[in-house]
Amino acid sequence: MKKFNTAIVGLGGQGIITMGTVMKNAALSSDLQDVSGSERRGGAQREGYVETFVKYIFYENESEMKDPRKSMHSPMIESGGADALISLEPLETLRGVRYINKNSIVIFNETPYIPITVRMGQTAYPEISFIFSELKKITNNIFSYDFDAISVENFSSLTQKNIIALGALFAKADIPIDVFVIENLLKEGKGAENNLKAFNLGLKL
Amino acid sequence: MGKSNLFINGTKGDKAIVLGNEAIARGALEAGIGYASMYPGTPASEIIAVLDKNKKNIENLYTEFSLNEHISLHGAIGASWSGIRSLCAMKNVGLNVASEPAQFLSYTGVKAGLVLAIGSDPGAPSSSNEQDDRWYSLHTYMPIMEPSNIQEAKDFTKDAFDLSEEFSFGIVLMAPSRLCHNAGALYFGDLKNRSGIKGDFKKDPENYLNLFNMAVRNHTKYLERSELLKKYLVESKFNKIINGSSSKIGFISSGVIYAHLMESLDILGVYDHKILKLGLTFPLSNELLGRFFEGLDKVVIVEEAEGFLEFQIKKIAYELGFKGEIQGKNFFKQTGELTIDDVLSGVSRFLEKPLPVFFDSAVKKDKELQDKLPQRSGTFCIGCPHRATFYSILKAVGFSNTEGKEREVVIAGDIGCYTLGLLPPYNAMDFLTCMNAGLGIGQAISIFDKNKKIIALVGDSTFYHSGIPVLLNAVQNGADILYIILDNSWTAMTGHQRTPSTQKDIDGKSSSNALNLKDLVKSLGVSYVKSLDPNSVKRFASQIKSALKEPGVKVLIAKRECILQEVRRNKILNKNITGLTETSESLYEIQKSRCVKCNECFVELACPAIILKKDAETGADYYHIDNSSCVKCGVCYEVCPNSAIRKVEFNIKKELKLETKNLN
Ligand code: SF4
Ligand code: SF4
Numbered sequence: 001m002k003k004f005n006t007a008i009v010g011l012g013g014q015g016i017i018t019m020g021t022v023m024k025n026a027a028l029s030s031d032l033q034d035v036s037g038s039e040r041r042g043g044a045q046r047e048g049y050v051e052t053f054v055k056y057i058f059y060e061n062e063s064e065m066k067d068p069r070k071s072m073h074s075p076m077i078e079s080g081g082a083d084a085l086i087s088l089e090p091l092e093t094l095r096g097v098r099y100i101n102k103n104s105i106v107i108f109n110e111t112p113y114i115p116i117t118v119r120m121g122q123t124a125y126p127e128i129s130f131i132f133s134e135l136k137k138i139t140n141n142i143f144s145y146d147f148d149a150i151s152v153e154n155f156s157s158l159t160q161k162n163i164i165a166l167g168a169l170f171a172k173a174d175i176p177i178d179v180f181v182i183e184n185l186l187k188e189g190k191g192a193e194n195n196l197k198a199f200n201l202g203l204k205l
Numbered sequence: 206m207g208k209s210n211l212f213i214n215g216t217k218g219d220k221a222i223v224l225g226n227e228a229i230a231r232g233a234l235e236a237g238i239g240y241a242s243m244y245p246g247t248p249a250s251e252i253i254a255v256l257d258k259n260k261k262n263i264e265n266l267y268t269e270f271s272l273n274e275h276i277s278l279h280g281a282i283g284a285s286w287s288g289i290r291s292l293c294a295m296k297n298v299g300l301n302v303a304s305e306p307a308q309f310l311s312y313t314g315v316k317a318g319l320v321l322a323i324g325s326d327p328g329a330p331s332s333s334n335e336q337d338d339r340w341y342s343l344h345t346y347m348p349i350m351e352p353s354n355i356q357e358a359k360d361f362t363k364d365a366f367d368l369s370e371e372f373s374f375g376i377v378l379m380a381p382s383r384l385c386h387n388a389g390a391l392y393f394g395d396l397k398n399r400s401g402i403k404g405d406f407k408k409d410p411e412n413y414l415n416l417f418n419m420a421v422r423n424h425t426k427y428l429e430r431s432e433l434l435k436k437y438l439v440e441s442k443f444n445k446i447i448n449g450s451s452s453k454i455g456f457i458s459s460g461v462i463y464a465h466l467m468e469s470l471d472i473l474g475v476y477d478h479k480i481l482k483l484g485l486t487f488p489l490s491n492e493l494l495g496r497f498f499e500g501l502d503k504v505v506i507v508e509e510a511e512g513f514l515e516f517q518i519k520k521i522a523y524e525l526g527f528k529g530e531i532q533g534k535n536f537f538k539q540t541g542e543l544t545i546d547d548v549l550s551g552v553s554r555f556l557e558k559p560l561p562v563f564f565d566s567a568v569k570k571d572k573e574l575q576d577k578l579p580q581r582s583g584t585f586c587i588g589c590p591h592r593a594t595f596y597s598i599l600k601a602v603g604f605s606n607t608e609g610k611e612r613e614v615v616i617a618g619d620i621g622c623y624t625l626g627l628l629p630p631y632n633a634m635d636f637l638t639c640m641n642a643g644l645g646i647g648q649a650i651s652i653f654d655k656n657k658k659i660i661a662l663v664g665d666s667t668f669y670h671s672g673i674p675v676l677l678n679a680v681q682n683g684a685d686i687l688y689i690i691l692d693n694s695w696t697a698m699t700g701h702q703r704t705p706s707t708q709k710d711i712d713g714k715s716s717s718n719a720l721n722l723k724d725l726v727k728s729l730g731v732s733y734v735k736s737l738d739p740n741s742v743k744r745f746a747s748q749i750k751s752a753l754k755e756p757g758v759k760v761l762i763a764k765r766e767c768i769l770q771e772v773r774r775n776k777i778l779n780k781n782i783t784g785l786t787e788t789s790e791s792l793y794e795i796q797k798s799r800c801v802k803c804n805e806c807f808v809e810l811a812c813p814a815i816i817l818k819k820d821a822e823t824g825a826d827y828y829h830i831d832n833s834s835c836v837k838c839g840v841c842y843e844v845c846p847n848s849a850i851r852k853v854e855f856n857i858k859k860e861l862k863l864e865t866k867n868l869n
Binding site for chain 2: 049101
């Protein structure tokens with residue numbers, strides 16, 4: 001059995017759940033593929049921490065797939081169990097740090113969203129350099145981009161940043177799913193044109 | 206994607222990525238339900254929402270967003286007695302409200318199958334408590350099913366209807382938020398032909414009348430039925446024993462925790478112990494447990510919360526004379542969500558097998574870092590009228606973060622989006638428990654502490670849920686309290702279900718039966734009642750001030766639609782009319798030269814669209830309105846005491862739009 005675990009973190013309203021859904025739909029082509037992964041969604045509120053997990057499972061053969069000791073998968077990723085962590089907000093990358101290990105790929109968005117405690121002057125927002133150095137203590141595979149800026153520049157809106165980030169993930173991490181499977185999914189979905197463009201922007205990063 | 210079509214039309218052989226809640230709904234559809242209802246509540250809302258959304262294309266399906274859970278479960282019982290398979294869903298605390306019909310359901314039994322799907326919320330990310338509803342079954346006697354993954358969520362739900370009919374119980378289907386909001390692969394089954402779904406209520410006084418000795422007789426009958434069910438469970442497909450090798454250790458688990466357990470054992474590379482997977486966790490069969498205990502010295506029960514299984518299994522072990530050791534809650538915590546980390550660590554301690562290094566160091570690193578990170582909490586959406594309401598209340602009672610002024614006035618909180626007002630920077634609630642506790646507790650405080658002014662808050666949906674009798678009670682008993690109803694026309698928190706206040710649907714159609722809330726409040730005997738727009742914060746604040754000076758029960762209705770719905774509707778309508786999605790004809794801007802950073806908009810109102818920026822040349826901080834997220838509600842414009850925020854109008858766009866209209 002092979003596995004590939006992706007943790008996606010960020011804030012409510014950033015389109016994280018959509019990223020997870022697209023990735024999961026890419027795992028339907030073979031019976032020997034399985035997928036699990038839950039979302040933490042609160043109510044409709046914005047700006048809270050949100051995470052979603054995508055766990056790809058590839059069985060060696062049918063008997064492994066039917067083995068009750070192998071075929072039941074938790075909807076969560078255990079600490080240190082993520083092959084990739086992608087974060088749409090710099091500070092939240094550090095909240096997602098628990099999921100990574102020394103081989104993990106980390107991709108994070110550089111645009112900060114200031115929590116209320118920082119607004120009120122009670123705490124300080126960490127410097128991007130601090131975030132980098134903390135991540136560096138764990139893994140060397142760190143990439144950061146300003147997905148907000150790229151989205152605004154190309155689409156005059158923030159709404160595509162999640163799909164751009166998804167492209168970046170496929171560019172940097174060795175995900176055992178073909179890029180064209182994702183492209184085909186985006187083609188079938190809503191807003192196909194923008195999504196394809198955004199995904200390809202991300203792939204080129 | 207394309208999933209919603211499969212949801213209605215999918216047949217055997219189809220496969221899709223489906224949300225846990227949708228899998229439950231699909232299972233009910235495959236079982237041929239004709240009735241589905243709920244009072245919306247996270248994490249269960251999508252169970253009924255997906256059926257409701259698709260009902261136009263599903264023959265003979267009735268759906269209802271009931272006003273509360275008590276009504277909703279009674280509705281399901283009525284449908285069942287009319288021969289219609291019925292699904293009722295609610296969140297964990299909903300069962301407190303529906304506990305009365307649940308208590309009677311075993312007495313009377315069902316006619317057509319009835320399933321009660323409950324979304325539990327361990328760790329309470331979306332709830333005001335984390336109660337484990339399984340304990341209810343010790344006295345309601347409702348059997349409990351606990352699916353472990355998406356496939357089981359669908360399959361168990363479908364089977365639950367047969368079980369319900371066979372043993373004449375309503376069946377509880379328990380799904381924690383980790384399952385409700387898990388999305389995974391689902392293999393569909395076939396749908397039943399739906400043309401024959403038709404109600405036919407047959408009188409059955411033997412079962413449906415509960416009084417005096419009739420109730421006692423029914424009590425006896427359901428205890429007998431429960432014993433029959435236990436016999437059935439010895440060999441059922443729902444409970445499975447996975448045999449180990451020569452190990453004398455056994456694990457028992459159920460639901461999502463079972464999935465955590467199996468993956469933990471795989472991570473630890475342990476495959477030799479005996480395992481009992483319980484798909485039905487109430488009632489438990491002594492005989493089945495007897496079989497499982499055979500050859501074992503040590504059993505550990507892996508489950509969430511206070512240990513519902515451990516409680517039952519220890520009793521059974523005693524009855525069976527099992528001599529081995531039974532462990533459980535001393536390895537797995539009772540409070541908060543039991544995560545895969547908790548299960549992995551607990552199993553490692555129980556087996557005295559070391560944790561993998563990658564796991565250990567990740568946990569350590571995380572611990573070391575978390576204290577250094579600023580906390581983050583959710584807040585109202587940008588342009589949410591609740592933000593204006595809280596701002597107005599706090600101004601009226603003299604509270605200010607910036608000036609360090611506390612408030613004397615007591616504020617009673619309640620359940621809904623506006624509950625977020627208890628978080629900083631507003632800190633505008635002094636207590637919060639269950640639905641309509643705000644006015645209920647607040648009215649009594651007003652009677653016993655005459656020195657304090659009290660404001661109780663409630664949303665429209667919560668008010669209709671069970672607030673009307675509380676308000677009537679306050680009036681009848683001479684309470685002295687200001688009651689603010691935040692009427693945003695929707696049950697917004699759970700995905701915007703309609704409430705009796707909904708005047709206009711999302712497609713712009715007017716509602717035929719919208720209620721006049723002000724008239725309703727008046728008719729309950731409240732003479733002081735006013736309806737205002739909360740976004741006019743100055744007027745609203747001064748109105749709150751004057752209301753607080755009046756004696757008796759005062760009601761202010763903060764009436765403004767949820768901004769998300771307003772924006773959505775405008776988008777739909779604009780698209781239809783002009784093909785343009787751009788709706789803004791004005792924007793708000795902070796003039797750097799005038800802004801003195803008094804923090805009135807940035808901290809007190811705290812609209813997230815107002816952000817901090819650094820001047821590229823001087824490096825100085827300044828406040829800025831981010832126009833890609835601002836929804837132009839104009840509240841900041843009104844709160845700025847220094848006229849630093851200005852409104853910039855664009856007439857060109859308007860003209861452009863008119864032109865397009867004419868062309869069409
Ligand atoms: S107008 Fe002001 S308060 Fe309203 S959304 Fe925009 S920035 Fe926020
Ligand atoms: S309220 Fe006006 S002066 Fe005060 S910080 Fe905001 S824009 Fe500046």
